[in-house]
Amino acid sequence: IGGEYESRATRYVEDHAFDGLKRGALCRMIWSMTILRVPLKDSSLLDGIAACLSEDANWVSHSFGLLLWAMRDQGCEVDPAALRRAKAHTSMNWDSMTPTEILYSMDVLSSVDLVDASDGAWLTPALQRARTFVIR
Secondary structure (H helix, E strand, O other), X not given: OOHHHHHHHHHHHHHHOOOOOOHHHHHHHHHHHHHOOOOOOOOOHHXXXXXXXHHOOOOOOOOHHHHHHHHXXXXXXXXXXXXXXXXXXXXXXXXXXXXXXXXXXXXXXXXXXXXXXXXXXXXXXXXXXXXXXXXX
16 A cells, blocks of 8 residues: 555554554554554554553463564564563464464564473463464
């Protein structure tokens, strides 16, 4: 996408990010915009989200890994505490997450060495779930 649609999408998310959107929806919107190569680095949006992640220890969602992946891809620093929250959330909730949420979470967490062999008890069935859905 480009031009007018790109700026309209960015403006919409900026206008509603902190007062009208649920966390999961915001995560998916930021991820989708990143997939479509809408640059958000010049926007105050990612800085605002990063501040929320640092200030609110309860800021998490099944789609949290999508947001963290998007932030990393957009060149934004991600708070290590947010990464640990993402791991804790994924390890407890993988069975109700979509394959996309599981796989992007694992991509982000493994890129910063937050998953290892000790995570096998939950990681193996989580990846099996993602694989099963993707193959069908």
